[in-house]
Amino acid sequence: MMTEHKMPDIKTYVIVFLALVGLTFFTVYSALNWHVKLGPLDLNIILAIAIACTKAGLVIAYFMNLKNSSKLAKTWAGAGLFFLLIMFVFGLSDFVSRWFTVEGW
Amino acid sequence: MSEAHVSDTHLPVAHQFEDEEQQFQSYSLGMWVFLAQELLFFGGLFTAFIVYRHMYFDAFVAAHHKLDWKLGGLNTLILLTSSLTMALGVRTAILNNYKATIGWLLATCALAFGFMGVKYVEYSSKIAHNLWPAGDFVFKQEGIDAGGAQIFYGLYFTMTGLHGLHVLVGILIMGWLVFRIYFKRKEVVDYIPIELTGLYWHFVDLVWIFLFPLLYLIG
Structure with a gap:
């Protein structure tokens, strides 16, 4: 082969x-x-x-x-980037929203 | 930009694989999966950096001015060059020119040692100036929170230290490859370990590409 x-x-x-x-x-x-x-x-x-x-x-x-x-390697590279973005976006959205105050809570 | 087509490499196929193509895809996939988790490993530290930079913005900016961007820039150029020599090393291995591969791998190793040498100069100067965050940390500047600067240097040493550890591991793997090619040349007809080491080394370069502007230029 x-x-x-x-x-x-x-x-x-x-x-x-x-x-x-x-x-x-x-x-x-x-x-x-x-x-x-x-x-x-x-x-x-x-x-x-x-x-x-x-x-x-x-x-x-x-x-x-x-x-x-291969498409498989590209998918995994993309998955790594995707999960990195999840860590940034979810992690930081938790962080920035800790100072939010909501009336009546 | 054109591409060279290289066929007919004829690797030995291990018994668990259908054919050479499947074997190559499996090895390559394993490395990309490893690199994806490495990305998240470093990503945690980058997230911490973003959060603390936001909390101690003035201290981070003041603290980063004490880092020497010239040394950081020099290290960037060293690592970029080492990525080029590594890419050429992988290329020669695939083309079955292992003599050249040894040369390129040694060149990459030498550049990696150069990188660590510059790091040594930087670290010792930071420690001499009491900027080691776990020691007697001293940072005096009007209106600047020394605690924030201490966090900056904590992150600086953790991030560059972890990256430096990856450079050291890279040196070990390259040394092993050179040893293997040089002493067991006849048995080495397999370029895959060299190709995978190349992927690892470019990833190390990739991390530094982000560390350099964040730590040295922007703070």
């Missing part, structure tokens, strides 16, 4: 690596020099996390080669 194994070529790896390095410099530069606020929202942290998510996506898709992996 032969296994068909698809993987990125060297040029793709190098391009992805350079993009990751570029994004690292960008996140450092933006965090140190930009202080953008939109009302109470601090856009710096949103930008920093957005850049980190982009970098994570590149690492997962190309270095970890999830792009060419």
Whole structure:
């Protein structure tokens, strides 16, 4: 039995690596020099996390080669992310709602 | 961006598997399941970070200014480079060029040691400045709650410490792989352990990609 194994070529790896390095410099530069606020929202942290998510996506898709992996592996990667979001959303919604007061309770 | 098609790897198939494809899918699935729980393992600490950052916002911002973003940035570049060398190592293993694989794995190991070296410099400077949260923690700054800063450093040492532990485990596994390929070359016709180690190593890189901006840049 032969296994068909698809993987990125060297040029793709190098391009992805350079993009990751570029994004690292960008996140450092933006965090140190930009202080953008939109009302109470601090856009710096949103930008920093957005850049980190982009970098994570590149690492997962190309270095970890999830792009060419089986649907089963993709499902499990998605399940990991899904349960992480459940932890964030349910955990934090409990936390922020502890200070809510309801009339008559 | 194109992809190379590599077929015809001819791995030995263990008796519990139908064929090579099924064997590969099973190994790969096991690793992804492990990584999914690793994600939740670190996720708990990230949740704690979000909650405490919200509670002690000013203290977290003040405390993070004492971390050296240049060293953190250097470590980011080191880990990204090590991910590249690891990816190339896996590629050469799949292409059956194990001599090159040894070189790439050793390069990855060297970068991992470099990462730990930078961490050592950072940790010792933090401890020398009384920022070890379990010791005589001293953080004096006008209008800043020292307790909040102590929590920041508690999370800093826990998160980077757990991550550093993963780097050390990675070094051990890579060392074992190099040993195995070098001394038992004839029996090693199997690239799967190298591919799975690659997945683990990229995950370690992934965690640092989030730790760096949260701890060093934003606080």
